[in-house]
Amino acid sequence: MSATSATPLLAIRGLRAAYGKIEALKGVDLDIKPGEIVALIGANGAGKSTLMMTIFGRPRAKSGQIEFDGRDITGVPTHEIARLRIAQSPEGRRIFPRMSVAENLQMGADATDCSESDRAAGLERVFTLFPRLKERIAQRGGTLSGGEQQMLAIGRALMSRPRLLMLDEPSLGLAPLIARQIFDAIRTLNRQDGLTVLIVEQNANHALKLAHRGYVMVNGLITLSGTGSELLQRPEIRAAYLEGGRHG
């Protein structure tokens, strides 16, 4: 894959965002090229989730620029950003607990102008990826296990046939085995469908092994970037995110 030469699908330049007076992003630069998996790692409160939310316009960027496929989306309303086929599986999954699995999935396609055949194809794809969801199709979302809910959140995001999929902490609160399944599914999506993925994780080891490239965020700034394997070798990464506690 000639990912290195391609123009970025998502380009972020000097992005600043704040909650009231507290600045959460202090000038972030980040590129995601088509067909890439990019991991964004960092400690709690580093601004990873804020970056994802700011791409979606909540909170709005104070300055800087977000470009998606050559178009400036910095000021585009949140619901229209999703229609550009940027999908996200938000932190804490946020599935609709009282609605059935099928309805949850349909919600993913509702806002985009999907034809019936697109919907059927989308469902088919989600079910081959996560056969568990097909078994649970008529159950309420809230009755699923944590791992199944995460599958549902990703499946829901996939229903809009996204060009860029953003995942916020997909392994949060999951058993290691289930987390591995989720990561495998993301890898499959990237390899088979060529899907571009931005993954925000605290589980740096998993995320960097999965990703082509990674960014490390500290206090609202990108401090390091490189290929996944490069970052995994860096002693400061190992100390801070992989063997945390042993050096403390």
Add this chain to the structure above:
Amino acid sequence: MSAPLPASAPASRAPGAALIFKNAAISALVALVLFSLMIGVRTEAGPDGQLTYWTRFGELATVVALVFGGSIIVELLRQWWGPASETKIIPPSVQNGLAVAGRWIGPVLLVFAILIPVIFYNERYLLDLSILVLTYVMLGWGLNVVVGLAGLLDLGYVAFYAVGAYSYALLATNFGLSFWICLPLAGILAAFCGVLLGFPVLRLRGDYLAIVTLAFGEIIRLVLINWQSLTGGPNGVTGIPRPTLFGIPLTPADDGLAALLRIEFSPTHRIVFLFYLILALALITNWVTIRLRRLPIGRAWEALREDEVACRALGINTTTTKLTAFATGAMFGGFAGAFFATRQGFISPESFTFHESALVLAIVVLGGMGSQLGVVLAAIAMIGGFELFRGLDQYRMLVFGLAMVLLMIWRPRGLIGHRAPTVFLEKNQAISSDLVKEGHG
């Protein structure tokens, strides 16, 4: 989940008699402390203005004994039912029976409703009562869109009912427009008011939304009272025309329906006509709601109730979604209001107090939020129950409050807490209730 209690041995896990007595004694002690001053000592101003008091230990003893006995009974009842939150009160066989009954109760009720005027043709009181119940069913279904589906707690729903009623009353009395022209106009005006209310409350949720909608209901009522020149103020609007069967009046006149059909005129014809009118309006409300629920907009309403942030992330425009929910609910309220005006022939602001909003909301909540059939059952229970207990006079509110508290303890999600899914893979699958309970995983 723990295993359900075996029905044959309900007391197997129950606390012993000693514990029950201990709890009852504690309740009695609390009652003694509370009521010793409230009931035990009676004070009154004497003839010279000085304070006189006397004791009523007999009554106090009765109350404390009642609390003691009542607490034992409640505890025993609780054991008999089993723990409400964990186990099935009803054995599976009965539940399956209920599920079958549940599938049939809707159609059976519908057929029964269509036959009511035939069966009870000579019972004017029952016909009037059914019309009243159906009006509340329609209001309940309308509010269900806002509260049950979109999850926007609206305490001012009566405002739209009032707007609909006054729209028809004023258009008909001032411009002589017929009911069938005014009906859609009343709906449109009410929907417009819904959007008007919707805009300022877009960012509000829960308690805050409830307060603003409550205020909105009061504003509309106060406007109706004080805008004397238009609405007639507290005197209301009189002489509202009766509806016609597409231009044919239901009167004993020569061009009336009875004369046209060459049958003897009877005032009941009009009542029967009104009955079928509200039945049709209510069924339209129901049909539209069911249709909408299967469309993306209805799904968006429900998703909005569940998680607004997730909705936005999926590209749902939450502003228009909320406004359409308000407008749709308000429109049905407006239709019901227009019907109310033509049925009564007279309206005044007194009919549109907060009490009405509360009643309709109670119907929706009791019925089980979002359940269409639940609203029907709750409306029958509430309005019918109100009439049933008319003999109890001032105690009927007491009975009613008690019934509601009990219902909310035993069926916290309303009479019909089940939510029917709207999307199916191939066919409508029957799902065991084990799988549709929340809060696991």
